[in-house]
Amino acid sequence: MRKISAAATVYSLILILSGCSGNQSAPDGPRSGNMSQRATSVEVIDISREPINRQIRSYGNVRAQENVTVVPQVSERVSSIHADLGDTVQAGQLLARLRDVTFADQVRRDQAQLEQARIALERDSTSFARSRELYTRELVSSAEFDNARSTWLNSRANYESVSASLTQSRENLANAEIRSPVRGVVTRRNISPGDLASGGQPAFELANLVGYEVRLFVPLQDRRRLRIGQVSDIRVSGEREYSAEGVVARISPELDPVTGLSEIVITITGHDNSLFPGALTEVHTTVETRSSAIVIPRVALVENVQTLIDPESNTIRLERTFSAFVTHGDSIAVRRDLELGIEQGDRIEVISGLNDGERLIITGQTGIENESKIRVSGMQRGARPGTVPDTATGNRQTE
Structure with a gap:
């Protein structure tokens, strides 16, 4: 029985040693797998410096720069339109005409009244001059002189009032023609024949x-x-x-x-x-220009998102970092963590993480890891970041 136990013990020891040997060789498995992994096809560009702008x-x-709103100065029905949308007009050119019968009649009435006022003023002026001469010779009383003077003053005031009324009537008649104050293009017409045009309501915009x-x-x-x-x-x-x-x-x-x-x-x-x-x-x-900066296309970036939990405030926040891959030789991809700067469209400034002359992987980088094997299938020499073909985004995946 002791011999059998000894044999069993030896056999168990052999199994244990064999298991330990297997555990020690396990770490070499992935390495041999990495050595034999299939190379990922990528495209690269040369990293260089170029200007980039920060823009708002x-x-x-x-x-x-010059906009004019044409507003009628009188209220009346629109008789005719002489300029339309898109027409180029000169300063003083007729745009529209309003009905002017009422204004013309008022001008004629004021002209007749002015003529009557003129005759009365001339008569009373002559009478006042004669009365003043007689008053200086003490041939008329002061009451008669004051009466002649008052009549003359009233006639003069009436003449001035009727004259002002005629001036306003003539202005209203002239304003029945809506004319352009400037040279320009008609950008809007707000009135049509038959409409009631009124002051304060825009008729045209130039x-x-x-x-x-x-x-x-x-x-x-x-x-x-x-x-x-x-x-x-x-x-x-x-x-x-x-x-x-x-x-x-x-x-x-x-x-x-x-x-x-x-x-x-x-x-x-x-x-x-x-x-x-x-x-x-x-x-x-x-608003800002960097004349010499390392600039890469946005498609070359790999975004890394980490979820952080603050146990004290019981809040969750997302922390985003960015990285990119460069080539080591022509067969190995090396991951670089980046600090980014100005963004201009699809072009992004890299403040730290990349160097001049390195080769940046622009397609295929989302499917590789640090020190992955790669095969450079294409290189865009002298290509500006941001001019990467649309096909470069075809292999992008979400990590």
Whole structure:
């Protein structure tokens, strides 16, 4: 029985040693797997330095720098229209005509009354002059002299009143013709034949299309970065290409108490034919420029999100960090943690984590880890970050 026990003990010892040997060789498994893993196909670009701008994006409508609202000076029915939407008009050109029968009749009545007042004034002036001469010779009483003088003063006041009434009547008759005060283009017509045009109600709106501007409303944090003379790139909303350039011309000194926004006026300095009044535009104003920065395309970034729980406040927050992969030789991918700076569209400044001359992986990086085997299948030499083909995003996956 002792021999059998000894044999069993030896056999158990062999099994234990064999198990230990297996446990010691386990860590080498993944290494051999990594050595034999299949290389991931990637594309790379050379990392270099280039300018990048920090820009403020905002939206606003284009408007002519000179806008004029034409308001009738008298109230009457519209007789005829002589200018329509889109017409170019000169200063003084007839836009519309109102019915002028009433005004013409009033002019004729005032002219007749003025003639009567003139005759009366001449008669009373002659009588007063004669009475004054007789009074100096003491041939008439002071009461007769005062009566002649009072009659003359009343006649003169009546003549001046009727003359002022005639001037107003003639002005009303002239105002029955609505004329353009400036040279410009008709951007709106608010009246039609038969309508009752009245003072205070705009009849036409005109714009001088020589100069344009865009009015923006920005929050306080953006206003603090804006300065007079900063350059803006402008494009009509929905279009891919910029169609105009401008500069910051005016900055409101106050914020709207309701919205908390500040008004900014961008004067357009150059534009193509796609720009027109009323168009909604997207404005990118440059507030900071880095002349030599490491800039990479956004598609090269790998986002890492960690969920952090604060046991004291019992709150959860997400912490986002970013990394990218560069090549070590042409066969190994090396992960780099990044500190990011200015973002301009699809281009991002890297403050730390990458160096000039390294090769940055721009496709395939979401499927690899640090020191993964790679195979460079393509390289874009001299390509600007942000000009990566759309196919580069086809392999992106969520980690």
